[in-house]
Amino acid sequence: MTGMQMVLVILSAAGATVLTRALPFLAFPAGRETPAVVRYLGQALPGAVFALLVVYCLKDVDVLAGAHGIPETIGILIAGGTYLWRRSMLVSILSSTVVYMLLVNLVF
Template identity: 40%
Template sequence: MSGNLQMLVTIAVIALATFATRVLPFLCFGSREPPAMLSTVEKNLPPMILLLLVIYCLKDVQWFSAPYGFPELFTIGVVAGLHFWKRNAMLSIFAGTGIYMALVQLDLFSFL
């Protein structure tokens, strides 16, 4: 299969799979209430995913050498405070990313 044809087939399969995942819930639950288990998953999945992201982000932090994880802990505090204050996930995520990148790139905790 040539490179262009393979790329087009791949894009078509991905588009079809994406469309199917968007349509399937409406076909299954369009006229009735979803099961209680699905509602529980819907309610609890976003916090669980965020917790996994935090754990993943902290897995390589050097806690016993400078800067001792201060940029990460400071950013987590800012994100948590901003989220509790404004209740806006996008604002919290973008502000946290920007602050963390600034702290790491500018090496603001080098004095430790």
């Protein structure tokens, strides 16, 4: 890659980054009410992302081999329990990940 190509790639990446950061402020300026669809997505997407994360984590689990999916099941229960307790996705995901990694590396 030539020097000019590198500069163009860096500039286009920087421009795309600035555009994606500024676009929400341009589309939804201060002082105007947020559209109902955007408010709905703000409420619905966190749960959908969480469900997608669970499905992705379980896609390669073989219940007929190894630990039979026990660490994964415990991790899911920890995630659900901590979310119901704290109502924080970050705490829920972090705690279940720590428990799962401990189970996989130290117990099973």
